[in-house]
Each structure stands twice: as structure tokens, then as C-alpha cells.
Amino acid sequence: MKTFLDCYPCFLDQALRAGRMATDDENKIKELLDEVGCMIRDIPLEHTPPETGEIIYRKVRKITGVEDPYRSVKQSSIEEALDLYPELKKIVDKSDDRLLTAIRLAIAGNVIDLGVRRRFVLTDEIGKILDQDFAIFHYDAFREHLENTASVLYIGDNAGESVFDRILIEELGKPVTYAVRDIPVINDVTMEDAIASGIGEAAEIISSGSPAPGAILRFCNEQFLEKFEHSDLIISKGQGNYEALSEVHRPVFFLLKAKCKVIAADLEVQVDDIVLKGIDA
Amino acid sequence: MKTFLDCYPCFLDQALRAGRMATDDENKIKELLDEVGCMIRDIPLEHTPPETGEIIYRKVRKITGVEDPYRSVKQSSIEEALDLYPELKKIVDKSDDRLLTAIRLAIAGNVIDLGVRRRFVLTDEIGKILDQDFAIFHYDAFREHLENTASVLYIGDNAGESVFDRILIEELGKPVTYAVRDIPVINDVTMEDAIASGIGEAAEIISSGSPAPGAILRFCNEQFLEKFEHSDLIISKGQGNYEALSEVHRPVFFLLKAKCKVIAADLEVQVDDIVLKGIDA
Numbered sequence: 001m002k003t004f005l006d007c008y009p010c011f012l013d014q015a016l017r018a019g020r021m022a023t024d025d026e027n028k029i030k031e032l033l034d035e036v037g038c039m040i041r042d043i044p045l046e047h048t049p050p051e052t053g054e055i056i057y058r059k060v061r062k063i064t065g066v067e068d069p070y071r072s073v074k075q076s077s078i079e080e081a082l083d084l085y086p087e088l089k090k091i092v093d094k095s096d097d098r099l100l101t102a103i104r105l106a107i108a109g110n111v112i113d114l115g116v117r118r119r120f121v122l123t124d125e126i127g128k129i130l131d132q133d134f135a136i137f138h139y140d141a142f143r144e145h146l147e148n149t150a151s152v153l154y155i156g157d158n159a160g161e162s163v164f165d166r167i168l169i170e171e172l173g174k175p176v177t178y179a180v181r182d183i184p185v186i187n188d189v190t191m192e193d194a195i196a197s198g199i200g201e202a203a204e205i206i207s208s209g210s211p212a213p214g215a216i217l218r219f220c221n222e223q224f225l226e227k228f229e230h231s232d233l234i235i236s237k238g239q240g241n242y243e244a245l246s247e248v249h250r251p252v253f254f255l256l257k258a259k260c261k262v263i264a265a266d267l268e269v270q271v272d273d274i275v276l277k278g279i280d281a
Numbered sequence: 282m283k284t285f286l287d288c289y290p291c292f293l294d295q296a297l298r299a300g301r302m303a304t305d306d307e308n309k310i311k312e313l314l315d316e317v318g319c320m321i322r323d324i325p326l327e328h329t330p331p332e333t334g335e336i337i338y339r340k341v342r343k344i345t346g347v348e349d350p351y352r353s354v355k356q357s358s359i360e361e362a363l364d365l366y367p368e369l370k371k372i373v374d375k376s377d378d379r380l381l382t383a384i385r386l387a388i389a390g391n392v393i394d395l396g397v398r399r400r401f402v403l404t405d406e407i408g409k410i411l412d413q414d415f416a417i418f419h420y421d422a423f424r425e426h427l428e429n430t431a432s433v434l435y436i437g438d439n440a441g442e443s444v445f446d447r448i449l450i451e452e453l454g455k456p457v458t459y460a461v462r463d464i465p466v467i468n469d470v471t472m473e474d475a476i477a478s479g480i481g482e483a484a485e486i487i488s489s490g491s492p493a494p495g496a497i498l499r500f501c502n503e504q505f506l507e508k509f510e511h512s513d514l515i516i517s518k519g520q521g522n523y524e525a526l527s528e529v530h531r532p533v534f535f536l537l538k539a540k541c542k543v544i545a546a547d548l549e550v551q552v553d554d555i556v557l558k559g560i561d562a
Contacts (some may be wrong), residue, residue: 005307008314009294012321016286026286026326033289033321040293040318045311 001243003045003052004262009087011043011052012036018060018186022069032063049243059187068184070159072127077112077160077187080122085198088167091130097145100139100172103255104129107274109164110157110238110257112187129257135273141281142233142253149232151175153206155215156189157238162197165237169197176203177227178250182219183211188240214244239263253278282524283327284333285345285543292324292333293317299341299467302350305475330524331495338466338494349465358393358441358468359477361403366479369448372411380427381420383452384536385410390445391438391519391538394466410538416554422562423514423534430513432456435500436489436496437470438519443478444517448484457484458508463500466490469521494524520544527560534559
């Protein structure tokens with residue numbers, strides 16, 4: 001997905017929030033805003049937003065000296081989600097369609113997104129999404145791909161959400177590779193976070209190689225690209241991965257909740273809609 | 282009021298909205314965002330926000346070639362408000378405290394602020410504000426100043442809101458000078474708008490000399506400054522004038538609805554609160 005004009009103020013807002021997570025020093029945050037502001041002229045509309053996200057969070061690290069401003073927030077998100085795990089399993093057990101319920105839960109976990117200026121109460125969100133109609137619902141195509149694939153590549157999004165991903169992974173019935181960000185960026189899931197979320201008990205975890213808040217292919221490593229080229233089912237979680245991958249020609253299924261109006265418009269859905277969208281599905 | 286860190290993304294957002302009012306040319310709007318983004322490093326936290334607003338809207342004019350992007354919106358706002366005028370007069374006529382009701386209506390008109398990203402329905406807003414408690418309520422001091430002053434300086438804010446200002450002016454019972462922006466900036470009230478609002482029938486209209494979306498004294502002309510120095514009651518409408526004048530030492534009373542969290546925090550009130558605040562009152 002390209003960058004829309006509305007993304008530019010949002011870039012500055014993201015820098016501000018990340019700066020505040022990293023430091024209380026107003027002058028450092030101002031310096032960060034100065035640099036990100038001046039960078040806007042170097043960000044063409046043709047770039048995908050996570051390419052810019054990568055530069056912003058690199059600047060946050062450089063200016064504040066903090067490598068992972070969201071570290072403790074991510075740990076709390078994972079702990080909160082792990083506490084819910086037994087209950088989530090019960091919800092799946094009691095449901096008529098285990099796979100669909102697990103997909104819904106995986107989307108519910110996608111609210112744990114600190115790149116977006118929104119508040120949420122996780123348990124409220126779960127209840128809502130279990131009953132919500134999908135705005136795009138390529139479930140039949142998803143099941144068909146799942147049936148015919150030897151393995152699944154699952155591209156994670158946020159820490160904490162990763163526990164919800166595990167619920168879905170456990171319903172797929174195929175070998176799963178779970179790809180994470182290469183380094184900490186916003187509250188996105190890294191190797192350490194995926195392990196803490198218990199993903200290792202259900203899937204192989206690899207780094208995508210991407211330091212951006214989205215699996216931008218030109219950043220990705222060979223191991224990831226090999227899986228990406230050969231898997232017959234790729235699950236892409238969240239907005240950042242959608243922005244990075246919306247125009248590829250592979251059997252990618254996007255699972256997300258539309259949280260910003262730009263992405264909602266690109267998907268032709270409304271903000272707060274939930275989506276299970278297969279490319280060419 | 283100084284600039285807060287949260288103001289910087291908002292500056293970019295304001296530029297985007299003004300750019301879109303002026304043109305459909307995405308490249309021109311991008312150029313505007315580039316320039317405003319790069320300008321951030323030249324805006325110290327010590328500046329008042331309307332000083333930056335002045336630069337932004339100057340850039341909008343320069344890059345798009347449109348002198349008054351909000352012209353037709355302002356005309357519609359004035360027409361809508363003029364249609365309400367007879368009803369507003371009746372509300373005052375029926376009230377127990379004409380002056381206070383007129384103050385409330387003048388604040389209700391302050392929702393017509395296109396510098397802020399908010400939607401409103403004017404008639405809903407009037408009903409709400411007629412019943413709303415003030416978060417700051419220096420009404421006794423206001424009345425005392427009104428009683429003892431020979432004349433009133435009334436600093437207008439937005440076009441359309443100006444019709445609501447007329448309602449209050451008509452209840453003051455003293456000669457009133459109504460000060461407007463020197464040139465079009467956002468949807469702020471200019472000489473032309475004030476005349477179209479019928480203010481000329483109730484007050485003398487002057488330009489403050491300020492091309493900024495707030496009466497920044499160093500921009501103001503002699504005629505305005507003379508009134509500002511000698512009037513024993515100055516009414517300042519809206520956020521932009523508050524930002525410009527919050528630290529002066531004159532008998533200024535701020536009438537506004539807090540629409541952004543930065544200004545609400547500076548006033549120690551909540552967003553959506555209504556305020557009648559006298560300096561040193």
C-alpha cells in the first residue's frame with residue numbers, strides 16, 4: 001500500500017508517542033520531531049508506510065539511545081494475554097467452528113497495536129469480535145488453501161497479539177512457521193516476545209529479517225523469502241504487514257482489524273471493521 | 282501559551298486540511314507538507330501556536346495560489362448562523378439572565394472552528410451549552426468590569442461564530458469595538474465576514490492587524506493596541522486568541538469551548554469544557 005497524505009501527520013504523531021515512551025526529555029523529543037518533520041520531503045507517496053516507520057523508529061533509537069522503548073509494555077501485553085489463554089482455548093472448544101473462532105480471536109488480539117492512537121480493553125474487544133460480521137470474509141478460499149498446503153507461513157504483528165496467534169496456529173493442523181520482526185520496532189513481536197508468548201510450542205519461529213513494522217520484502221532475509229515463495233498459505237496479521245504486502249502476488253490472507261481510516265479506505269471497509277482477505281481470493 | 286509537543290503533529294494536520302480546502306492537487310499538498318515538516322525545527326517550544334499558524338497559512342497561500350481557501354465555507358457558516366439569529370434572540374429574551382445566556386450562546390458559536398478536527402451540529406451544540414456547567418466561571422468579575430468600563434474591546438474568532446458574538450454585543454450595553462483578523466486565515470472572521478454577520482449594526486469593526494489565527498500583539502496595529510491598552514474590558518473569543526493572549530496583563534476575559542487537549546490542559550480543564558476566564562480574576 002502506498003503512503004497517503006494523511007499518513008504524514010500520523011508519522012509525526014508516531015514519532016512523538018515513541019519518543020515519549022523512550023524519554024521524558026522534552027528537548028530530545030523535539031529534536032526527534034525536527035528530524036522526522038524534515039524527513040517528510042524524502043518520503044514519496046509511492047513508499048509503503050512501514051518503510052517510513054522503520055526510519056522513524058531508527059531515529060527514536062538514535063536520538064534517545066533507547067533500543068526498545070516498548071519493552072516493558074510488550075511484556076505486560078504478553079502477560080495479560082497469557083492470563084487469558086486458558087479462557088481463549090475454552091472459547092474455541094465450545095464453538096461450532098473451531099477454525100473460524102480461532103481466526104476471530106487472532107483478529108481480536110490485533111487491537112494490541114501501539115502504533116495507532118487508540119485505547120482498548122482486551123476482554124471487551126474479544127466479546128465484540130466474536131459476534132462481529134466480517135467486512136471481507138474469504139473464509140472458503142482460506143480453508144481451501146489450508147487444506148492444500150503442506151505448511152503455513154504466519155507473519156506475526158504485535159507482542160501480546162502473538163498469544164492469540166498461538167490459538168489460531170493450534171487450529172491450523174499443519175506445520176507452521178511464525179515470522180517475527182528482526183529487531184524491536186514499536187510493540188511488534190520479536191523472537192524474544194514470540195518465545196515468551198509460547199509460540200515455540202506450536203510453531204517454528206524465524207526472523208523475517210525486517211526491521212520495519214511490516215514484512216517489507218526487500219528487507220526480508222533468505223530464510224523468510226524461501227518460505228514466502230513456496231508456502232501455499234501465508235497468514236499476514238495486522239495493518240503493518242498489510243501495508244507491506246498488499247500488492248504481492250502470493251497466496252496471502254490478511255487478518256486484521258481496520259484501525260486507521262487510510263487502511264480502511266484502501267481495503268474499502270470502515271474503521272473498526274474486521275477483515276479476512278485473500279489476495280486474488 | 283507556549284507550543285506543546287503535541288502541537289507539532291497538529292500543525293502538519295492543519296496544513297493538510299487547509300491544503301485540501303485550497304486544491305485537489307496531491308503534489309501541491311505534498312509540497313506543502315514537505316515545507317511545513319521542515320519548518321518544525323524552526324518553531325521553538327516558546328512560540329505561541331498561532332505564530333506558527335500564520336506561517337502555515339502563508340505557505341498554503343503561496344503554494345496553492347489560493348488566498349482564502351475557506352471563503353465559501355465561511356459564507357455558509359455565516360448564513361447558517363444568520364438563519365438562527367432570530368431564534369437566538371428569543372432564547373435571550375426568554376432567559377432569566379440575559380447577559381449570561383448571551384455569553385453561553387457566544388461560546389456555543391465557538392464550535393464553528395475549522396482549525397480543529399472535530400465535527401459539530403450547531404443546533405445540538407447550542408442546546409448543550411445552554412445547560413452546561415462552566416469549568417471556569419468568572420462571571421462576577423466579568424460583570425464588575427462591564428459595569429465600570431467605558432467601552433469594550435471584543436476580539437472575534439471565527440466567521441459564523443461572529444453572528445453569535447453579535448448576540449452578546451447587543452447585551453453588553455456599552456460601546457463595543459469588534460476586532461477581526463487582518464487577512465483570511467483558516468475560517469477566522471475578517472472585516473468582510475464581520476460585516477456580513479451584521480456586526481456593523483451593533484459595534485465598530487476594526488482590523489486587529491494580525492494575519493495570524495490569534496491576536497498576537499506584535500502583529501497588531503496601533504488602532505487595536507490603543508484599544509487594547511485602554512479598555513477596561515476585553516473579551517477574547519476562542520482558542521487562537523487564548524493562545525496569543527493568555528499571558529498578557531490586561532483585563533481580558535476568555536470565552537471559549539476547549540476543543541483540543543493541549544489548550545484544555547493549559548487551562549486545567551477537560552476537552553469540551555466551557556470557560557469564562559478572566560486574567561487575574
